[in-house]
Amino acid sequence: xxxxxIDFFLxxxxxxxxxxxxxxxxxSQENLIILIASYLFYSFWDWRFLFLIIASTxxxxxxxxxIYSVDSKKKRKIALLSSIIFNLGILGFFKYFNFFIDSWxxxxxxxxxxxxxxxxxxxxxxxxxxxxxxxxxxxxxxVYRNKISPTxxxxxxxxxxxxxxxxxxxxxxxxxxxxxxxxxxxxFNYKQSTDGLRLILWGLFKKVAIADALSPxxxxxxxxxxxxxxxxxxxxxxxxxxxxxxxxxGYSDIAIGTAKLFGIELMxxxxxxxxxxxxxxxxxxxxxxxxxxxxEYLYIPLGGSRGNTIKSIRNIIIIFLISGxxxxxxxxxxxxxxxxxxxxxxxxxAKKNRTYSNSIVAQNSLFPSIVEIAQIIFTFSLVSFARxxxxxxxxxxxxxxxxxxxxxxxxxIYQHPxxxxxxxxxxxxxxxxxxxxxxxxxxxxxxxxxxxxxxxIAYTLVIFGLLLFFDDQVDKSFIYFxx
Amino acid sequence: MKKLIFKCCVYFFAIIxxxxxxxxxxxxxxxxxxxxxxxxxxxxxxPNQQGFSVTGNRRQNFSAYRINKFGFNxxxxxxxxxxxxxxxxxxxxxxxxxxxNYYNSIGKKIELILxxxxxxxxxxAGYDFADQLxxxxxxxxMFDLIDITxxxxxxxxxxxxxxxxxxxxxxxxxxxxKKLLKKSKLIVYTKEMGIFDIPRKLISKISIALLINKKxxxxxxxxxxxxxxxxxxxxxxxxxxxxxxxxxDKFILLLDRTxxxxxxxxxxxxxxxxxxxxxxxxxxxxxxxxxxxxxxWNNYGRELISKTIVDYLKxx
Numbered sequence: 172x173x174x175x176x177i178d179f180f181l182x183x184x185x186x187x188x189x190x191x192x193x194x195x196x197x198x199s200q201e202n203l204i205i206l207i208a209s210y211l212f213y214s215f216w217d218w219r220f221l222f223l224i225i226a227s228t229x230x231x232x233x234x235x236x237x238i239y240s241v242d243s244k245k246k247r248k249i250a251l252l253s254s255i256i257f258n259l260g261i262l263g264f265f266k267y268f269n270f271f272i273d274s275w276x277x278x279x280x281x282x283x284x285x286x287x288x289x290x291x292x293x294x295x296x297x298x299x300x301x302x303x304x305x306x307x308x309x310x311x312x313x314v315y316r317n318k319i320s321p322t323x324x325x326x327x328x329x330x331x332x333x334x335x336x337x338x339x340x341x342x343x344x345x346x347x348x349x350x351x352x353x354x355x356x357x358x359f360n361y362k363q364s365t366d367g368l369r370l371i372l373w374g375l376f377k378k379v380a381i382a383d384a385l386s387p388x389x390x391x392x393x394x395x396x397x398x399x400x401x402x403x404x405x406x407x408x409x410x411x412x413x414x415x416x417x418x419x420x421g422y423s424d425i426a427i428g429t430a431k432l433f434g435i436e437l438m439x440x441x442x443x444x445x446x447x448x449x450x451x452x453x454x455x456x457x458x459x460x461x462x463x464x465x466x467e468y469l470y471i472p473l474g475g476s477r478g479n480t481i482k483s484i485r486n487i488i489i490i491f492l493i494s495g496x497x498x499x500x501x502x503x504x505x506x507x508x509x510x511x512x513x514x515x516x517x518x519x520x521a522k523k524n525r526t527y528s529n530s531i532v533a534q535n536s537l538f539p540s541i542v543e544i545a546q547i548i549f550t551f552s553l554v555s556f557a558r559x560x561x562x563x564x565x566x567x568x569x570x571x572x573x574x575x576x577x578x579x580x581x582x583x584i585y586q587h588p589x590x591x592x593x594x595x596x597x598x599x600x601x602x603x604x605x606x607x608x609x610x611x612x613x614x615x616x617x618x619x620x621x622x623x624x625x626x627x628i629a630y631t632l633v634i635f636g637l638l639l640f641f642d643d644q645v646d647k648s649f650i651y652f653x654x
Numbered sequence: 655m656k657k658l659i660f661k662c663c664v665y666f667f668a669i670i671x672x673x674x675x676x677x678x679x680x681x682x683x684x685x686x687x688x689x690x691x692x693x694x695x696x697x698x699x700x701p702n703q704q705g706f707s708v709t710g711n712r713r714q715n716f717s718a719y720r721i722n723k724f725g726f727n728x729x730x731x732x733x734x735x736x737x738x739x740x741x742x743x744x745x746x747x748x749x750x751x752x753x754x755n756y757y758n759s760i761g762k763k764i765e766l767i768l769x770x771x772x773x774x775x776x777x778x779a780g781y782d783f784a785d786q787l788x789x790x791x792x793x794x795x796m797f798d799l800i801d802i803t804x805x806x807x808x809x810x811x812x813x814x815x816x817x818x819x820x821x822x823x824x825x826x827x828x829x830x831x832k833k834l835l836k837k838s839k840l841i842v843y844t845k846e847m848g849i850f851d852i853p854r855k856l857i858s859k860i861s862i863a864l865l866i867n868k869k870x871x872x873x874x875x876x877x878x879x880x881x882x883x884x885x886x887x888x889x890x891x892x893x894x895x896x897x898x899x900x901x902x903d904k905f906i907l908l909l910d911r912t913x914x915x916x917x918x919x920x921x922x923x924x925x926x927x928x929x930x931x932x933x934x935x936x937x938x939x940x941x942x943x944x945x946x947x948x949x950x951w952n953n954y955g956r957e958l959i960s961k962t963i964v965d966y967l968k969x970x
Contacts, residue, residue, distance in 0.1 A: 177852045191655050364658050590946040595712055630665070631672040638673070639712050643848040 172215040173648060174425040175378050182212065187432050191359050198356040202330045205433060209335035213299075216339075220297040223261060228332045230257050231307040235314045235321035235328075247315060254311040258304040265300055270500030299339035301497060305464055307332055310346035312468055319347050327353045336429035340422050340649060342440040342460035345467075349437070357434035366615070367431025373617035374424030376633045378649075380640040381417030381603060385410045385596065387645055391588035393562055396572045400579040404572060411562050412555040413600055416445060418650045419458070427615070438463075442614045443607055444554075446532045446539075448546040450514040451524035453554055461497070465490050476519075487519060488512045503560045503569060510557040531611050539608075599640065674840040683843035684708040684752075686836045687721055689828055694792035695820055697785070698725030698778065707752040709947045711847045717755045726750070729757045732774045734799035741967075742797060743775045744786045745806025745908070750777030753950045763960035768967070774800065780824055783807055783891065787898040788818040800904075804930065804963065807907045809914045813887035816894065884915055891918075902926055908963070912937055930966045932959055 172179050186208045194200040213221055234254045238247050310331070313319045322328050331350045337343075392399060392407030399407070423440035430437045440460050447453035454462050466475075470490050476483040488509075495508020518524050532547065533539040539547070563569035587593050610617050620626040677683055685705030691697055699721040709715035724732045727750050734740050743749050743761055751759045761773030776789060786805050790797045797803060807813075826832065835841050844850065894900075907922070912933035922929055935958050936943045936951075943955030951959060 177856055181856075359655055361657055364655075365661075368662070590942065591710075591714065592712070627665075627668070631669050631676070634669060635673060635676050638844065638847070638849075641711060641847060641849070643851060 172212055174422060174429075175375060175383075178215070182208075183429060183432070190433060195357075195359065198354075199324075199326060201357060202324075202326045202353060205335070206326055206330045206333065209330065209333040209338060212335040213333065213338060216298050220300075223265075223297055223300070224303060224333050225329075227258060227261065227304060227307050228329045230254065231311050231332070232321075232325055232328045234311050236323070238311065238314050239321045251311055251315040255308060258308050262300060262304045265297055267496075267500045302341045302343055303332055303338060305343045305461075306346075309343070309464065309468065310350070313346050319350065322350060322354060324354060334430070334435070336426040336433075337437055340419070340426070341458075342423060342426065342438050343464050344437060344460065345464075349435070352435050360434060363431050363434060363436075367428040369618050370424045370428030370431065370615065372428075372630065372633060374421040374426075374428060376637055377417040377421030377424065379421075380599065380636045382414045382421060382650075383642060383645050384599070384640040385414040385417070387588055387642075388593075388596065389414050389562070392585075393568075393572070396568075396575055399575070399585070400581045400583045401576045402582040403585045404576045406585055408555045408559055409551075410596075410600075411558055412445075412551065413603075415558065415561075415650060416441070422649050424617075439614050443531065443611045445551060445604070446547055446608065446611055447550045447554075448527050448532060448543060449518050449523055449550055450511065450553060451518045452527040453550055454511075454515065455528060461494070465494060469493065480520075483519065484516055487515055491515065498561070502566045503563055506566060506569070507557050507560040510560065514553055514557070533608075533611075595640075599636070670840065674838060677839040677843050680713065681706065681716070682708060682711070682713055683839040684846065685719075686827075686842065687719070688833075689825060690725075691820060691825060692725070696789050696792050697820065697824065699727070701725050709753060709846075709945060711843075714947065715753060715945055717753060718757075719752050720756045726776050726778065727752060727756055728759070728775045729762060730772070730774070732796070734772075734774070734796055736799060738772055739770055740772045740774060740800045740802075742790075742800045742803040743773060743777065743806070743908075744781075744789065744803060745777050746781045746808075746812070747777065747779035748950060749775055749806055750779055751775070751950075751956070752779070753945055753948070754953060754956065758953065758956075760956050760960045760963075763957060764964055767960070767964045771967075780821070782812040782814065783894055784815050784818040786812075787894055787900070791898045802906060802967070803901075803904055804906045804908050807909045807929075809887060809909065809918055810883075813890045813894075816890040817897065884918070888918060888921060902928065906930055906966075908932065910936075930963060932962045935962055 172182060186204070190201065190204050194204040210221055210224075213224065231254055234250050238250045241247055241250070310319075310321075310328075314321050322331075327350070330353050331344075331346065334344075334349070334353070389407060389411045392403060393411070396404060396407070420441035427437045427439070438460055440458060442456040442459065444453050444456035447456055470486055473486045473489065474482055475486060491508040491512035492505060493508070494511075495504040495506070498504040498507070515524070532543050559572050560566070560569045563572060585593060587596075610619060613619055618626050618629050620629060684707050687703045687705060688700040689697060690700050701721055701723045703719075703721040705719055707715075707717050707719055719727045720729060722728045722731050726732075741761075741764070749760065759775060761775040764773050765771060776786075778785070781789075783805070790803060790805075827836075905928070907927060907929035909929055909931060910933040911919075911931035914933075919929075936955060939954070939958060941954050943951055943958060945952050
């Protein structure tokens with residue numbers, strides 16, 4: 172069930188209505204209905220993999236209680252390790268088994284071994300597995316670190332693991348943020364609900380009018396890159412950046428908005444990354460929940476940037492390579508991660524990695540300065556370049572894409588694969604960037620206008636944009652569902 | 655919660671009104687001409703209407719239409735006489751041509767190449783062979799004055815019935831409620847974009863799930879239907895030409911070679927039916943011959959069709 176489908180909105184309306192009209196009297200009932208809805212939501216994709224979520228839930232529930240109950244440091248450590256091995260084991264088997272077997276076979280072939288039996292298992296990747304396994308791991312790690320006490324309420328814990336708005340593509344919540352909200356009794360809040368509806372509308376616009384509308388163009392350019400010249404390949408890489416942003420941040424907005432309808436505040440996952448002034452700022456604004464997870468549970472335990480420069484660089488490389496691998500079992504993601512490591516290290520060595528930690532572009536002015544514009548364009552170009560690897564089916568394709576850019580370094584007028592006017596899309600992107608710049612200070616309030624009339628006009632124009640760029644024929648699935 | 659639902663409803667209606675205004679300002683929805691059944695039981699457009707046909711959700715194709723006094727989309731009135739050379743083009747939406755300016759129709763293109771000929775276009779969306787022959791027969795005096803009548807025929811879709819009767823479903827769009835709904839440009843626009851197909855697909859998805867056991871039975875029935883279809887279509891063709899005294903000297907069929915079964919073409923040849931084939935020229939075209947949003951011919955497609963007709967007439 173996709174967030175941008177009528178099925179989901181009917182489902183949401185039904186669950187929202189019965190949640191607040193029938194099941195809101197008791198906390199346990201509230202969580203039970205959300206849990207049932209979450210399992211139902213996941214079953215629409217494939218009910219068989221529900222057992223994986225249930226297994227992960229039960230294992231970490233009991234491990235959490237066990238860690239809390241024993242005093243022995245050794246026993247606590249063993250319990251934590253068993254949780255990590257269990258979750259990473261599930262993830263490794265479903266996500267990386269074929270990748271490692273294939274890579275091993277490739278290695279054997281390159282050294283001359285020509286074995287006959289090189290088939291791998293046909294394993295389906297369960298939707299959302301990378302997200303909920305990380306979420307449950309954060310719970311046991313936080314219990315181990317005594318940051319939170321484990322919950323005895325199994326229904327509440329199961330709801331935390333499988334909360335349907337963020338189950339399949341995040342944001343990856345830390346237990347310390349989400350679990351207390353699930354445990355306490357929630358009351359209907361009018362403002363929170365309207366904020367949620369606004370975020371859903373904005374997310375829907377980003378998904379339908381930006382990501383889905385650009386998808387046929389990006390697909391065409393990345394599939395037929397050998398036929399195109401440099402100017403078209405640049406358009407392909409840039410538009411993929413917008414498609415990916417629209418797709419993933421649109422999903423996150425709908426998830427956050429949906430959670431708000433049930434009285435739950437999820438963390439922000441995107442803070443206008445397209446306005447980043449360097450790659451370090453980009454990573455403070457892009458997929459924040461995953462970056463935060465890696466920072467807290469991997470980068471800091473490794474020593475972070477506290478040691479000498481060599482150690483810090485080593486940690487940065489590890490983080491980005493693992494981040495690449497998290498996205499998928501493919502060398503393209505590893506190279507994508509490695510490129511970002513290189514970009515980040517150069518910013519780190521220049522001691523600029525924290526320069527923009529607490530500010531947004533044009534913080535106290537109406538327009539960005541020329542320098543800021545140049546920084547944004549440069550950062551966006553670097554990020555888009557790395558995404559050529561992210562989008563390509565194989566490393567060979569990615570390198571050929573780049574090679575084609577240099578070998579046919581010329582300008583051509585690109586025609587939409589379905590014959591539509593390309594100018595429409597360029598106008599759309601320009602207006603989208605201008606609007607995002609207007610709202611850049613608060614990612615959770617996309618319709619923050621003092622005047623009610625202006626806000627109403629904004630709603631109308633956003634819905635009008637949705638209608639203008641809606642296309643029933645395109646593939647509507649979310650890119651990050653594959654991770 | 656009541657306040658939320660109430661406000662949502664208020665906003666919903668206010669936004670709908672604004673979207674209706676925006677749709678009108680940008681002329682995003684097509685105009686719908688009215689249809690009627692004349693005293694000879696021929697379905698036509700109500701005469702003397704004008705408007706614009708719009709395709710695509712960002713007005714990718716925008717063209718004017720003009721319904722003449724006789725009730726068909728044409729830049730000219732139909733005034734056949736014995737002293738002029740006239741051709742009638744009878745067909746469905748491809749001949750009707752709401753997708754291109756009425757002044758740039760197939761008929762007009764033929765007239766530009768052969769200025770001594772007047773072309774009368776009797777195109778109406780959904781017309782099949784029975785409709786076409788019923789029209790020609792009902793206005794026999796008029797068609798007797800016309801020198802050549804070219805009849806568009808799609809073997810797969812135009813021969814589904816053996817006799818003419820009024821298709822009430824088509825005329826049902828003229829009911830009060832449907833006319834009222836058509837007044838809303840937003841409804842027309844969103845319907846064209848397929849927004850209403852989404853709930854329809856959902857319902858059909860549910861019904862398919864419920865009918866899953868009947869699937870096998872359904873597919874075997876479909877197989878049988880397709881085998882019998884060709885034979886049935888030829889039978890219907892024979893029945894219609896016999897009923898309406900098909901004039902083999904004056905009538906010429908216009909058909910797509912690539913979509914017509916060989917045995918039907920052999921049958922036509924064997925029985926001295928004249929026909930013009932056009933499929934190959936469209937297939938071999940180097941530029942697209944159809945519109946972006948639907949499969950109707952674009953300007954280039956129409957040029958090829960008119961050229962094919964002109965070549966045939968010159969060699970006749």
